[in-house]
Amino acid sequence: MVALSWLRGLVTHRPTRPLATALGVAVGVALIASIGTFLSSTNSKMTHRAIARVSIDWQVEAQPGASPADLLSKVSTFPGVTRALAVQFAGSPSFTATTQGSTQTTGAARVLGLPAGYATAFPGELRLLSGSLSGVLVAQQTASNLHVVPGSTVTIARPGTTPTNVTVAGVVDLPYADSLFQHVGAPPGAQAQAPPDNVLLLPQSTFNQVEAPILAKRPELIKTQIHASLSHALANSPSAAFDDVVSRARNLESRLTGTGLVGDNLGTALDTARQDALYAQILFLFLGVPGAILAGLVTALIASAGADRRRRDSALLRTRGASTRTLVRIALAETVFAGVIGVLAGLGAALLIGKSSFGTASFGAGTVSAVLWALGAAIVGLLIAAGSIALPALRDARSLTVAGQRRQIGRTARGPLWARYGLDFIFLAIAGFIYWQASQNGYQLVLAPEGVAQVSVNWYALLAPVLGWIGAGLLVYRLADLVLSRGRIPLTGALRPLAGELAPTVASTMSRQRRLLSRAVALVALTAAFAGSTSVFNSTYRAQAEADARLSNGADVAVTESPGASVGVAQGIAQLKQIRGVGSVEPLQHRYAYIGADLQDLFGVRPGTITTAGKLQNGWFQGGSAADLMKIIAKDPSAILVSAETVKDYQLHRGDTLNLRLQNGQTKQLTTVPFHYEGVAKEFPTAPKDSFFVANQSYVAAKTGSDAVGSFLVQTDGTNPAVVAKRISSVVGSSAAVTDIVNQRVVVGSNLTAVELSGLTRIELGFALVLAAAATGLALGLGFQERRRTFAIASALGARSRQLGGFVWGESAFVTGGGLVLGAVMAGVLSITLVHVLTGVFDPPPDALSIPWGYLIGVGGAVIATVLLAGIITLRALRRPAIEELRDL
Amino acid sequence: MSEGLPLVRCSGAARTYGKGPTATVALQATYCEVFAGQRIGLVGPSGSGKSTLLHLMAGLDDPTVGDVSWPAIGTRDELRPGRVAVIFQGPSLLPPLTVLENTSLPLVIGGMTDKDAREVAHTALRTLDLDVLADKLPEEISGGQAQRVAVARALAGEPTLILADEPTGQLDRASGAAVVEVLLGASEHAGSALLISTHDMTVAERLPERWEMHSGEIQTDTREAQWSR
């Protein structure tokens, strides 16, 4: 009862204290709950993206001797399978077509038999470029090789029998050719390097006619696959969906008793997604947890600013006969009050944030996890409230002596326990050691050994940034404390511009409150570091995501000529330059080069323009910056960049001659071309992930007698690349494949683009801003408020506003300046560490950190604005001496 | 007595705390003047309005009705630091500053260099035998010692008007008497006016003049009686 009436009194007369605590609680709760929302939305997004990236969920291949019809019926009746169609695969020695008097013949080719309704059952598998989908379809590259268009006739050579003719109805693109032509049952390493170039897709009946002789004589040459779609009502979490799909695939295989093997495309896609999901969780840990901890610390600091008053209240209650139990109960009542209000406000805010940022208001991926997230956030909120109000009150209740009231100010001869044991140094040392150790093996955070179903997180390596963060916070406290206790003379000097003759007095005042001030400095530094490192990480991540998409697409728009086409530099540039929206056109030669028996891609570049036109990054090369290496190639046309693997395999040293065999454009014969190894290229626009060469375009052209371009890298003039791509496509027709970076981002779907960070970081950055401003402004303001009496005395002694300002601004400058400077240093180190630790999300790792100056200046501005506000409010309140303050006691 | 302009003049100054039915009239409309060299004991029971009057005279508080002026000194802004010193009834030392720093603070505020101010403050502390406490913090000294430090702080600036609110409230008789002697000595030395509010008749008796307060009113007759004596 006493507790309740006390609470009522508190709320009506001094509501600032419980409400400030509630606000802190709300921030922490909102942050955690929003992260839950983020994770739930990312998880389900990742699952959906993984599903969307797959066209044929399962390709079940009939094993020798199995009956295709039987297999089809077994697969189509398997639970969860929504659609199953039998597709037949046959080989052909070659296709031939004669157009306008010239005859083209391909190499080995593939012929597929598609059942009726295939195109609608697996949308996206066939992309019609010209003609119609009903009838014989020819793959784009094949059409280009054979110079055929809809209406042309193609002759299919058949092993052991006479060739036969078909009439082309349409030209299609096969976006999923890789999985369509996969070797079902073979491990990823044993798959073909590239899908077949020459493909004809026949309607089932045509296929039967064409392949009838073969089916009769050598049925083993014809393979049947059942292409199946699964119900996509899968779990939101990629890992649960993965487990589900994989176990179902296994189940199907066991039911088929050896008659069919399942090519689990959906499972493969979900496997990548679940690794991404794990990364998302780690990102949450790195970006979210410090925020929640900071919210707690800020709340505790705000609450501790009222601690003196609370102690006085308690002492007063004590003298009026209140027992320890009553005091404890009062503290608990206040805790529950502030906690509950804070939790409710925080969850409410999280709902709003979730709705506006992610379009979802659920805190978790499922109902259970939503409840758990909300519950977890609420518990953290109550803990923050307890740590801020109940804990200090409890401590005081037990030792409520006069000495207990004298904590905030004083000589405090001995530092805190952790400082005496050097815990900050110990933490930093351990963090450094773990960081060093983990760097040795490339900082593998998510361990996904090939062939192992379990993905796991290397928690040990995560300790480095965590301990580093704590250690740095403590070290900042130690430094601030050191300046305040030992650096009185320089401090006085620094304060002189603000405080004039009062500088020594202000320095003394600050020195005697160094616990309070050091804590404030540490907190400001931590929040600044949080805001700084989060934003730097975020913008680096974004820049890198952009670079990744750019790397795989090569440029805003890439125009890749068909292998048969021979488009010259001048001709191609002239054609593309006149298309609206095209900014620059950079020709990139693409050849195949033999190094010994190995076949590798060779890219011929114009060294003068490629650095900017291809937006080359230094991180892609070794042995010099991008510009340096291009200069070398320009000066010495026979210079060549090779992959690190090739350097190792062939024991190359800089300057070594490298003889490659390239096809001559005229004679079509392989000729040996000498190069000099001058550097390493790890990545290059449009280049494959493995080995390739980069050489001088004109040198290659001269030596091979052809300046045929493989692809043109087009940068737009600012027009949306997708739009420009459409325009280019309509000009070049089926002679070249046109891809743009916008669609590429979706298709590539690497780690980077899959983990949608923008939602999380938007929340993070918002919270960081609020926390940084609150930590400084509120902590200082409330601290001043607590010391109104001190200021009132000074004012009663005749101190003018300007002189009181010396005290207020001196402290403010120390806390803000010290906090921001040390925080910036921490942010720098933390950002580097974060990028390094989370290197797995960066592929390739970034050249340099991207620093979002706008945001950082905004945070600095917000902090300074709140500090100014706190100071001005304090001074304004002191303009008239608060005689009531002096009447107290 | 009343040569020249008064240091402070209350013209019908009254002070009411609060509004409406709960309002407390702490000081009724008061007319009084204090001249240089006057030494007055302000006596009266607890709650009679002594502190309220002192704060008005010190310009730390505004009368709700009437006026307070300082004809011989100037405007309110010119009272401090230096001319008018107040010794508060309650603890009034700045907790984070040492005894010496507390004592020198008004001097530094007044424009003295830190070094000079420390010297003057040291002398003032010595007068009250407090120099041994110079480096202690307020929390490290007794309540009585703190009160004497407040006296030293008030005297260090050699003010023309000393307003002391129960400066002996927490002192034993002997040290109380000593403090009053110091205050009297200082006012005599500088020719400044001294107003001491007190419950203690032995303190009041040390002063040549006495004003008695009752329920927010100075009993004019006591003042007349004094003057006629």
Ligand SMILES: Nc1ncnc2c1ncn2[C@@H]1O[C@H](COP(=O)(O)OP(=O)(O)OP(=O)(O)O)[C@@H](O)[C@H]1O
């Ligand atoms: N801030 C305030 N709010 C309301 N009433 C007040 C306030 N300050 C003083 N009073 C009332 O004004 C009256 C005069 O108070 P004052 O402090 O001037 O008395 P005093 O003579 O100094 O008493 P004491 O000898 O106990 O110090 C008292 O009745 C007191 O309760």
Ligand SMILES: [Mg+2]
């Ligand atoms: Mg009084």
